[in-house]
Amino acid sequence: MATPLLQPTDRGLWCADGDFFIDPWRPVDRAVITHGHSDHARPGHGAYLTTDAALPVIRRRLGALQADTLPYGRTVTMGGVTVSFHPAGHVPGSAQVRVERGGEVWVVTGDYKTTPDRLSEPWEPVACNTLVTECTFGLPVFAWEDEAAIAAQINGWWAQAADEGRVAMLGVYALGKAQRVMTLLDPDIGPILTHGAVEEMTAILRAQGYALPATTRVTPDLPKAALARALVLAPPSALGSAWARRFGAVTDGYASGWMRLRGVRRRRAADRGFVLSDHADWPGLNAAVRATGATRVLATHGYTAAFSRWLAEQGYETGVVATAWEGEALDRAPDPSDAVTE
Secondary structure (H helix, E strand, O other), X not given: OOOOOOEEOOOOEEEOOOOEEEOOOOOXXXXXXXXXXOOOOOOOOOEEEEEOOOHHHHHHHHOOOOEEEEOOOOEEEEOOEEEEEEEOOOOOOOEEEEEEEOOEEEEEOOOOOOOOOOOOOOOOXXXXXXXXXXXXXOOXXXXXXXXXXXXXXXXXXXXXXXXXXXXXXXXXXXXXXHHHHHHHOOOOOOOEEEOHHHHHHHHHHHHOOOOOOOOEEOOOOOOHHHHOOOEEEEOHHHOOOHHHHXXXXXXXXXEOHHXXXXXXXXXXXXXXXXXXXXXXXXHHHHHHHHHHOOOEEEEXXXXXXXXXXXXXXXXOEEEEEOOOOOOOOOOOOOOHHHOOOO
16 A cells, blocks of 8 residues: 655654655754745755745745745646645745645645735646645734725724824734735835844845835834834834834834734733635635535644534545644734624
8 A cells, every 4th residue: 555645753844765854843954935034934944845936935945945936837746746836825935735645645735825926937737646735824813905995994003193293103924924015005104114134124125126115114213203104014023112102102003913912912001903814715715625626624723623624524634734834923822802893
């Protein structure tokens, strides 16, 4: 009996035939990396394979490393299997991993989002027998609004703060979410200022040709006049910190899928929460499963038990794959009492 094409281990998903791991969280000889977020691209591997668009960020975060790249859709043979990357729609350069052996196809989604935005390469369904899907937001309560509606909410909040003489400070992840928010902003309201961590990722993506608006990095010598009518994009950890207090009168907000949950909004004590995620929502997860034609679906990272149970009720062969990926977490995993929206 043939071994499974991919097998869960204490280091990550392993392909014995190709002798590689997908997004391993402990050092391995060969790692196939879906994207540049730090829970997926870890240091210490002997060799890396990723998309050409993801590598610049990975190199900046991890330093010198041995790496090869593949453009989307091109295959490479690794041992007894063929491997290819396909757009995941999560952040720039993010990919799903397709692995094939003798006509049997597995797809590992990594983190993904099925609805297109103005920044990342749009998600594409990839036909397979077995789908390993993240389900960070794998409950029916998670359903995202249209991106244009969220843009109107953010710009309205920013404009009101500017009219009141306050600085609007929005907590966003430095890679992906920050730049996606930039594409939604109305620069006629005022200047866009960035925390150093955000500006660093922005500069890398801008150099790769991603279209992003003008931004100004916050530095100690930034003149006070530059704060007039400004919106500041900063990592969530920076909000409420000594760094943030330099701005004086501030209204703060968070942009995250977790803002859909009242309990999380209450704990963050932010003035505003904007429901904006770079992960698939409940309708997106279900649409993705159907689009692949998979008959076996393994849930990983998120509400795995609930989503796996739901899929089993729909007639799929299911299972759960444990992972150390962290994903879109503001402070801790929500508890059941958080799943109240209004």
